[in-house]
Amino acid sequence: MQKRYLFTPGPTPVPPEVLAATAEPIVHHRGLDFREIYERSLARLGEVYCTSSPVLLFSASGTGAMDSAVTNLTAAGDRVAVVVAGAFGERWTKICAAYGLDVQRIDYAWGEVPDPVEIGSAVAESGVDLVFCTQSETSTGVVADVQAIKAAVGEATLVVDAVSSLGAVPLETDAWEIDVAVSGSQKALMCPPGLAMASVADHLWERLPSSRSFYFDWRATRKAQEAFDSAFTPAVSLIRGLDVALGMLLDAGLEAAFERHVRLGRATRAGVKAMGLELFSPDDDSSAVVTAIRTPEGIESPALLRHLRERHGVTLAPGQGALKPNVFRIGHIGWFDIFDIAAALAALELALTELGADIERGAAVGRAFEAYEQHVTA
Amino acid sequence: MQKRYLFTPGPTPVPPEVLAATAEPIVHHRGLDFREIYERSLARLGEVYCTSSPVLLFSASGTGAMDSAVTNLTAAGDRVAVVVAGAFGERWTKICAAYGLDVQRIDYAWGEVPDPVEIGSAVAESGVDLVFCTQSETSTGVVADVQAIKAAVGEATLVVDAVSSLGAVPLETDAWEIDVAVSGSQKALMCPPGLAMASVADHLWERLPSSRSFYFDWRATRKAQEAFDSAFTPAVSLIRGLDVALGMLLDAGLEAAFERHVRLGRATRAGVKAMGLELFSPDDDSSAVVTAIRTPEGIESPALLRHLRERHGVTLAPGQGALKPNVFRIGHIGWFDIFDIAAALAALELALTELGADIERGAAVGRAFEAYEQHVTA
Numbered sequence: 001m002q003k004r005y006l007f008t009p010g011p012t013p014v015p016p017e018v019l020a021a022t023a024e025p026i027v028h029h030r031g032l033d034f035r036e037i038y039e040r041s042l043a044r045l046g047e048v049y050c051t052s053s054p055v056l057l058f059s060a061s062g063t064g065a066m067d068s069a070v071t072n073l074t075a076a077g078d079r080v081a082v083v084v085a086g087a088f089g090e091r092w093t094k095i096c097a098a099y100g101l102d103v104q105r106i107d108y109a110w111g112e113v114p115d116p117v118e119i120g121s122a123v124a125e126s127g128v129d130l131v132f133c134t135q136s137e138t139s140t141g142v143v144a145d146v147q148a149i150k151a152a153v154g155e156a157t158l159v160v161d162a163v164s165s166l167g168a169v170p171l172e173t174d175a176w177e178i179d180v181a182v183s184g185s186q187k188a189l190m191c192p193p194g195l196a197m198a199s200v201a202d203h204l205w206e207r208l209p210s211s212r213s214f215y216f217d218w219r220a221t222r223k224a225q226e227a228f229d230s231a232f233t234p235a236v237s238l239i240r241g242l243d244v245a246l247g248m249l250l251d252a253g254l255e256a257a258f259e260r261h262v263r264l265g266r267a268t269r270a271g272v273k274a275m276g277l278e279l280f281s282p283d284d285d286s287s288a289v290v291t292a293i294r295t296p297e298g299i300e301s302p303a304l305l306r307h308l309r310e311r312h313g314v315t316l317a318p319g320q321g322a323l324k325p326n327v328f329r330i331g332h333i334g335w336f337d338i339f340d341i342a343a344a345l346a347a348l349e350l351a352l353t354e355l356g357a358d359i360e361r362g363a364a365v366g367r368a369f370e371a372y373e374q375h376v377t378a
Numbered sequence: 379m380q381k382r383y384l385f386t387p388g389p390t391p392v393p394p395e396v397l398a399a400t401a402e403p404i405v406h407h408r409g410l411d412f413r414e415i416y417e418r419s420l421a422r423l424g425e426v427y428c429t430s431s432p433v434l435l436f437s438a439s440g441t442g443a444m445d446s447a448v449t450n451l452t453a454a455g456d457r458v459a460v461v462v463a464g465a466f467g468e469r470w471t472k473i474c475a476a477y478g479l480d481v482q483r484i485d486y487a488w489g490e491v492p493d494p495v496e497i498g499s500a501v502a503e504s505g506v507d508l509v510f511c512t513q514s515e516t517s518t519g520v521v522a523d524v525q526a527i528k529a530a531v532g533e534a535t536l537v538v539d540a541v542s543s544l545g546a547v548p549l550e551t552d553a554w555e556i557d558v559a560v561s562g563s564q565k566a567l568m569c570p571p572g573l574a575m576a577s578v579a580d581h582l583w584e585r586l587p588s589s590r591s592f593y594f595d596w597r598a599t600r601k602a603q604e605a606f607d608s609a610f611t612p613a614v615s616l617i618r619g620l621d622v623a624l625g626m627l628l629d630a631g632l633e634a635a636f637e638r639h640v641r642l643g644r645a646t647r648a649g650v651k652a653m654g655l656e657l658f659s660p661d662d663d664s665s666a667v668v669t670a671i672r673t674p675e676g677i678e679s680p681a682l683l684r685h686l687r688e689r690h691g692v693t694l695a696p697g698q699g700a701l702k703p704n705v706f707r708i709g710h711i712g713w714f715d716i717f718d719i720a721a722a723l724a725a726l727e728l729a730l731t732e733l734g735a736d737i738e739r740g741a742a743v744g745r746a747f748e749a750y751e752q753h754v755t756a
Contacts, residue, residue, distance in 0.1 A: 004403065004405070004411070006403070006404060006405070006406060008406045010611060011404045011405075011406060011407060011611060011614055012404070013403070013404060014403070014404050014615075019401040019402070019403070019404075019615075020401060022400055022401055022570075022615065023397040023398060023400055023401035024397070025382065025384070025391070025392075025397070026384060026389045026390070026391060026392050026564075026570055027382070027384070027389075027693075028384060028386045028389060028693050028695070029389060029571070030696075031687065031693050032687065033382070059437070059438055059439045059442075059571065059572050060437055060438050060442070060593065061437045061593075061610035061611050061612065061613075062610070062611065063592075063593060063609075063610040063611075064437075064438070064593050064610075067591070067592050067593040070592070094592070095592045098589075098592040098595070099592065184611070186404075186611060192400075192404055192613065192614060192615035192616070193407070193437065193611045193612065193613050193614055193615075194437050194572045194612075194613030194615070194616055211476075212590075213445070213591060213593075214441075214445050214448070214472070214473045214476040214477065215438065215439075215441060215442050215445040215591075215593075215594070216593070217476070231441075232439040232440070232441040232442075233388060233389060233439050233440065233441075233562070233564060233571045234439065234571065234572075235439075235570065235571050235572030235613070235616070236389055236570060236571055237392075237397075237400065237570035237571075237572070237616075238570070238572055238613070238615075238616070309409065309410065315405075315406050315409050317406070318408075
């Protein structure tokens with residue numbers, strides 16, 4: 001009977017309309033019923049990506065789309081640069097290493113914001129023509145300025161991990177000339193996990209090498225999608241959900257989603273600071289996707305999360321890597337509103353008090369609402 | 379308002395209990411709520427596979443598990459043998475070719491039943507030590523005797539495509555010493571598409587080469603699963619469905635499922651023959667998964683399927699490859715019972731009559747029931 005609350009940055013809560021759509025009777029993937037859903041989903045994905053290039057859709061975790069970018073853009077021995085400022089930057093390096101690439105790391109401390117000018121210089125000096133980066137580094141709460149990074153790397157192909165950012169913060173794929181952006185269904189797109197996508201700019205297609213992956217072959221995927229078909233039986237029920245979720249997102253408007261994410265980030269930061277906690281993620285409006293917070297003196301993050309989960313049914317996310325003991329994260333990606341943040345803050349305040357932490361009580365939720373109420377001025 | 383009937387061999391109809399489970403609120407993949415579901419699903423998969431070896435679970439189409447077998451068992455230039463007797467045997471050759479393997483085809487005409495003795499001789503002569511085959515060739519309705527094939531190829535590693543057969547016909551992975559068997563969620567496992575699995579015999583692990591795929595890396599997947607974790611965010615909602623579906627299958631018993639599939643195959647064949655139609659798939663109890671049927675003189679399969687779909691809301695499956703114009707298929711995999719077959723036959727009879735075919739009317743459903751009522755003697 002204990003109610004469950006999911007405040008994690010992926011998988012994220014999914015609207016009941018979307019869940020209901022995923023539970024509709026199965027349709028055949030080559031029949032007309034599905035074709036209509038598929039065609040509309042692909043068109044909506046293009047709108048969310050702000051691109052007229054094809055957005056390839058895979059039945060896979062988001063990492064599958066990352067894998068596809070490496071296996072479709074490189075040959076073993078190629079030199080590439082990877083911007084690393086957290087767990088998902090590290091994931092790019094692992095994928096690149098697995099495929100035998102010569103990786104030049106452009107390293108930042110976890111929590112630091114990557115500097116486009118530095119990245120541009122590093123890329124120019126090394127002469128690499130393929131750069132991997134992360135728009136929203138979910139492990140730290142940092143959102144990088146990928147528009148400026150693309151401008152700084154110039155002619156080099158830029159591949160952006162937009163898994164937790166697409167639909168949460170602006171990503172103008174065509175206007176910013178982002179060459180490849182990969183994403184997943186289970187973040188701001190408000191769907192269950194299991195679908196991954198990759199936008200591939202038109203100019204790349206002519207000079208693509210042969211895919212090093214059969215399952216994630218971009219050319220075969222594109223060819224099938226152009227006929228509103230799919231190379232292999234796709235996750236039809238998840239695509240039904242995606243169609244509904246993207247419809248909800250676009251009906252409300254991307255700008256409204258971006259503004260909501262900024263304000264939810266503000267509210268979360270104001271609330272945790274009101275308790276006297278220290279932020280790990282940046283204390284500014286760029287950090288609109290997930291808020292990373294240091295635990296107070298004497299409290300370890302795993303114990304706090306276990307207490308929240310067992311006593312109160314509330315799931316927050318742990319710190320990743322070296323941040324595991326002393327950092328935890330509140331996600332506000334996708335189907336979140338201010339009342340979710342109020343509940344998360346109230347639960348956090350209660351749990352910390354129960355664990356004997358020395359925090360300010362009674363102020364967090366009120367401060368969160370104050371911060372939320374200020375509209376974003378563009 | 380038109381009711382829809384799905385009689386295809388994948389995706390197959392999914393029980394409402396399973397659909398409802400996939401629509402439950404999302405849980406975090408690293409939380410205790412999911413761990414319980416995940417642990418039980420993996421254990422149930424082992425029971426369905428009749429194996430004590432790990433069954434690796436991927437968020438992907440069934441073809442993803444096929445890809446994983448090639449990328450984890452081979453290096454470029456390796457010589458392998460592939461038994462080809464239909465579209466899914468061809469798929470093995472395409473995957474092997476994409477990964478630079480030297481493929482020795484062991485060819486059968488589409489619709490022919492592969493001969494284990496011949497396969498054993500061909501493998502012995504060529505000296506290859508890795509063989510790919512298909513248990514249920516969904517394009518033709520042929521079910522191969524993979525127990526005999528394994529006995530015939532001896533020391534060679536045998537990889538079985540069990541995508542449409544697992545849970546429909548016996549597959550005793552350990553007892554038959556099947557080295558690798560890959561499958562998918564959307565056939566006899568009664569789930570939506572989006573999950574793929576691969577059993578990997580214990581003796582293979584020591585001598586596995588490095589995976590050629592990052593996403594489908596067997597070692598990384600196994601390591602994560604041993605801790606009831608997953609390498610990447612898995613399709614949690616589909617795994618919830620899988621847990622429920624496998625529970626239903628095991629509660630009723632695998633033997634009951636196998637007997638039901640044999641009897642549904644009998645019923646389908648008896649019904650179509652009563653109309654005067656000619657079978658493409660074998661007219662014996664081995665063909666328990668899908669029944670392939672030739673269209674009568676003057677009727678093309680695409681027109682028949684379009685008519686069934688548009689006029690009556692009934693979806694059957696087309697012929698694949700060269701069989702497209704004159705063959706169609708009725709699936710009876712997974713969540714099917716005799717009343718589904720009755721409906722499929724009644725719709726087929728009506729549609730053929732409407733299209734002017736010269737068929738026997740009024741006998742098909744009755745003959746199907748007669749055939750169904752005979753119990754299988756082991």
